[in-house]
Every structure is written in structure tokens, then in C-alpha cells.
Amino acid sequence: MTTIIKNGTIVTADLTYKADVKIDGGLIIEIGPDLSGATVLDATGCYVMPGGIDPHVHLEMPFMGTYSADDFESGTRAALSGGTTMVVDFCLPEPGQSLLDALNRWDNKATRATSDYAFHMAVTWWGEQVFNEMKTIVQDKGINSFKHFMAYKGALMVNDDEMFASFSRCAELGALPMVHAENGDIVAQMQAKLLAEGNNGPEAHAYSRPASVEGEATNRAIIIADMAGAPLYVVHTSCEQAHEAIRRARQNGMRVYGEPLIQHLILDESEYANLDWVHAARRVMSPPFRNKQHQDSLWAGLAAGSLQCVATDHCAFTTEQKRNGIDDFTKIPNGTGGLEDRLPLLWTHGVVTGRLTMNEFVAVTSTNIAKILNLYPKKGAILVGSDADIVVWDPKLEKTITAKNQQSAIDYNVFEGQTVRGLPRFTVSRGVVAIEEGTVKTREGHGRFVARDPYPAVSKALSTWKELVAPRKVERTGIPASGV
Numbered sequence: 001m002t003t004i005i006k007n008g009t010i011v012t013a014d015l016t017y018k019a020d021v022k023i024d025g026g027l028i029i030e031i032g033p034d035l036s037g038a039t040v041l042d043a044t045g046c047y048v049m050p051g052g053i054d055p056h057v058h059l060e061m062p063f064m065g066t067y068s069a070d071d072f073e074s075g076t077r078a079a080l081s082g083g084t085t086m087v088v089d090f091c092l093p094e095p096g097q098s099l100l101d102a103l104n105r106w107d108n109k110a111t112r113a114t115s116d117y118a119f120h121m122a123v124t125w126w127g128e129q130v131f132n133e134m135k136t137i138v139q140d141k142g143i144n145s146f147k148h149f150m151a152y153k154g155a156l157m158v159n160d161d162e163m164f165a166s167f168s169r170c171a172e173l174g175a176l177p178m179v180h181a182e183n184g185d186i187v188a189q190m191q192a193k194l195l196a197e198g199n200n201g202p203e204a205h206a207y208s209r210p211a212s213v214e215g216e217a218t219n220r221a222i223i224i225a226d227m228a229g230a231p232l233y234v235v236h237t238s239c240e241q242a243h244e245a246i247r248r249a250r251q252n253g254m255r256v257y258g259e260p261l262i263q264h265l266i267l268d269e270s271e272y273a274n275l276d277w278v279h280a281a282r283r284v285m286s287p288p289f290r291n292k293q294h295q296d297s298l299w300a301g302l303a304a305g306s307l308q309c310v311a312t313d314h315c316a317f318t319t320e321q322k323r324n325g326i327d328d329f330t331k332i333p334n335g336t337g338g339l340e341d342r343l344p345l346l347w348t349h350g351v352v353t354g355r356l357t358m359n360e361f362v363a364v365t366s367t368n369i370a371k372i373l374n375l376y377p378k379k380g381a382i383l384v385g386s387d388a389d390i391v392v393w394d395p396k397l398e399k400t401i402t403a404k405n406q407q408s409a410i411d412y413n414v415f416e417g418q419t420v421r422g423l424p425r426f427t428v429s430r431g432v433v434a435i436e437e438g439t440v441k442t443r444e445g446h447g448r449f450v451a452r453d454p455y456p457a458v459s460k461a462l463s464t465w466k467e468l469v470a471p472r473k474v475e476r477t478g479i480p481a482s483g484v
């Protein structure tokens with residue numbers, strides 16, 4: 001049964017042209033003018049783009065004494081509603097726990113996914129078992145990226161020697177280390193000080209994690225990766241200091257990637273000054289929202305190519321869950337949603353305003369991350385042989401974002417009241433129509449795990465520092481006798 005996407009304009013990361021797309025068996029089998037087939041999806045007036053890939057989500061994540069509220073079913077349903085056809089979640093072993101045991105749990109949760117998905121593995125502790133299991137994870141389990149938390153002291157955080165050991169192992173295996181870059185030691189002290197001084201409200205969350213703390217950790221992780229001969233992916237890059245470190249590293253020839261979130265691009269620190277505790281607490285996430293200068297830096301980085309991907313860090317908690325921190329901001333579960341709104345918001349604030357071209361939009365929502373995670377051209381492309389993960393994007397469709405008709409399981413939306421222009425007319429997941437003009441047709445369990453191979457190239461460090469760390473013993477003659 002073939003499907004034709006007809007009369008649309010194909011937009012990829014590098015081309016814009018008119019053509020039809022023919023789909024069979026979940027794959028794109030032909031691209032060209034005047035194609036015909038059994039089922040026709042009318043794309044007149046629309047852009048036909050690779051479906052979005054969100055490289056950073058936490059579905060049913062055990063965190064801060066609770067679980068994030070969207071599971072793989074509601075989370076991927078939200079994703080597809082907004083034109084995202086693949087998500088990458090983080091498998092989180094507890095400190096001391098086997099990576100393979102944790103992966104079993106994640107495999108079970110993900111059977112409910114309605115879109116395709118992959119995993120990053122978190123390294124939350126270090127030891128011989130982790131060292132050994134990393135090889136199995138890369139070579140047998142189709143996971144080629146490892147996340148390290150430099151914050152969340154006493155829970156998920158790893159220290160510098162653990163990171164250096166793990167990054168070095170990544171370099172050997174052809175895997176990509178990733179970091180949540182915030183100095184967790186300083187954050188912990190700042191939190192204690194603020195609480196002791198009576199600052200227990202959600203605004204103190206932002207005071208405890210300023211931009212410099214993120215900039216320091218980003219710099220540190222870059223140097224550790226460089227010394228280990230590994231590339232580095234910095235998740236949720238939210239400020240100029242972190243962006244600057246990434247720019248500088250790239251200029252030095254390092255493969256370092258930065259990922260702004262749609263939340264940081266659109267929302268700012270004034271949210272935490274809201275007099276309504278609930279309003280502010282719902283927006284508590286790490287890193288926190290920043291000011292306009294930081295936002296401008298992130299937008300500039302996306303246009304200039306010094307930042308590569310826009311993600312969500314979708315980690316949604318209900319108001320009831322947020323209330324856990326009513327007397328103590330450090331107990332407010334960290335996280336916000338965004339899976340359904342990422343593409344429409346980035347189109348509205350990026351493409352409609354002229355800050356991004358349509359091709360740059362495709363690059364930062366899909367193609368770049370497909371290349372970075374070694375998913376390309378199975379994902380992130382409109383090419384013959386690629387998976388038919390496609391969004392038929394209608395630039396004239398409008399809506400006002402509201403929790404009343406969102407797919408996410410939570411009771412609010414941090415973008416409530418924002419009007420977006422540009423929405424999916426169809427979202428197609430491996431050839432199957434999942435969303436049609438706002439009607440949800442997703443199928444629980446349709447999603448498949450996408451295995452990723454290790455990278456052949458990543459262990460070749462490119463840094464200008466490299467020669468300084470290649471040891472060469474100096475052979476000396478004339479060693480003086482003792483007593484001289």
C-alpha cells in the first residue's frame with residue numbers, strides 16, 4: 001500500500017524544491033514530480049520536512065522522589081502532535097546499579113511509545129562494572145552516547161575523575177559523552193546558604209544556579225573531553241558563558257556540540273518573580289530561565305552554527321508534584337514540558353521573524369542531531385531509503401497554546417496563551433499517519449527502538465592541545481651522582 005505526499009514543497013537542511021514523496025513499507029521509495037499511489041496526503045501550500053527529533057526527553061523518569069508525569073505513550077503522542085517523530089530518552093541507572101539492569105527497565109517502559117525512540121545511557125557512578133558494561137551497551141545494545149550529570153550532588157552527580165575515566169572509555173568505544181553542565185558543588189552550597197537566609201521560594205532556585213556556574217562546568221567538561229580524546233555534547237546550553245566555551249572549543253578544532261532548549265529561547269527569568277507561587281514553581285527547571293542577553297546569544301548561535309540543536313528536556317511534573325517544594329525550593333521537582341510545542345514555537349519565533357531560514361529550522365530540529373547521534377540518513381532526511389518520518393507543515397495553521405487541549409498528562413503548560421503560526425497538517429511516523437489536521441491517530445506500541453552504531457571518527461581528537469599531552473620521555477645522559 002503506497003502513500004503519496006502530493007503537491008508540497010520539500011524543505012531539508014540544504015534544499016527547498018517542489019516534489020511528491022512516495023512511501024511504502026515505512027520507507028521513502030521515490031521523490032519526484034507527479035507521483036501516484038493508493039493513498040494521497042494533500043500537501044498543497046505546505047512544507048514537507050523531516051520529522052522533528054527531540055534528543056533530550058525524560059519520560060516516566062524517577063527523579064527527586066517522584067516520576068515525571070508523561071510516560072512513553074503520552075510523551076510520544078505529544079511529540080507527534082507537534083511534528084516530532086522521534087525522541088531520545090535517558091536511561092538512568094541508580095548509583096551502584098548495573099547499566100544493563102537499568103536498560104531492561106527502560107526497554108519495558110518504552111514498549112508503549114507511539115513514535116520511534118532511542119536512548120542515551122547515563123553514567124551516574126564509576127567502577128569496573130560500569131567500565132565493562134559500557135562496551136556491551138555500545139556494541140550490543142545500540143546506544144552510542146553517555147550522559148554525565150555535573151550537578152545534583154548526592155544523587156546523580158559524578159566528579160571530575162569519574163568523568164575523565166568515562167570520557168576516555170567513550171573515546172575507546174567510539175561513543176559520545178554528554179554533560180549536564182552546572183557546578184553541583186557550588187549549587188549545593190548556594191542552596192544551603194539561600195535557605196539559611198530564609199530564601200525558600202522558587203525565585204531562589206534561579207539564584208542558586210547562575211550562568212557562571214554553567215559556564216564553569218561547560219569549560220571544565222570541554223577540557224576533560226579534550227584530554228580524553230573524546231568529542232562532547234553539552235545538553236541544555238542556556239547562557240552566553242556556556243555558548244562562548246563551546247564556540248572557542250569548536251574554533252580550536254574540537255567536536256563540541258551545544259543544545260539550547262525551546263524554553264530558554266522563549267521564556268526568561270522574570271517568570272520566577274511572578275507573585276503566584278504556583279506560576280513560578282511550575283517553571284522551575286535546571287538550568288533556570290535566563291535574561292534577554294543570554295537568549296539573544298542562543299539565537300545567534302543557532303543561526304551561526306556554533307549551537308547545533310534545539311531540544312526540550314521534556315520532564316513534566318503536575319502542579320501537585322511541584323507542591324512538594326512549597327516550603328523549600330530545593331524540593332520542587334525540576335523540569336518543564338515542551339514536546340508538543342517545540343516545532344511550532346521555534347517556527348513562530350525563528351522562521352516567521354526571520355531569525356532562522358526554513359533550512360536552518362530543519363537542521364536544528366532534526367538533521368543536525370541525526371548526524372551527531374549517527375542516525376542519519378535513516379532519520380533526519382527526505383531521501384530515497386530513509387524512514388518515512390515526515391511532517392507536512394502548514395505555515396497558515398494557527399493556534400493558541402493551552403493546557404486544555406494538550407496531549408501532555410500535566411495540568412498546565414508553561415507556554416499557556418502563546419499563539420503559534422505553523423503547525424503539522426500531517427505527521428507521518430514510518431509511513432503511518434499519526435496526526436491528521438489536529439486529529440490524533442497515534443497507535444500505542446507503534447514506536448520502535450532505533451539502534452545506533454558507534455562512530456568510527458570520534459576518537460580522533462582534533463584539538464590544538466593534543467600534542468601537548470602526547471608524552472615523550474626525555475632520555476638524559478650525565479645523571480649526577482648523589483651528593484652533588
Ligand code: DUC
Binds near residue numbers: 287
Ligand atoms: N533538569 C531538569 O529541569 N529536569 C530534569 C533533569 C534536569 O537536568
Ligand code: ZN
Binds near residue numbers: 180235236286287
Ligand atoms: Zn540536565
Ligand code: ZN
Binds near residue numbers: 276
Ligand atoms: Zn500564572
Ligand code: ZN
Binds near residue numbers: 056058313
Ligand atoms: Zn535532561
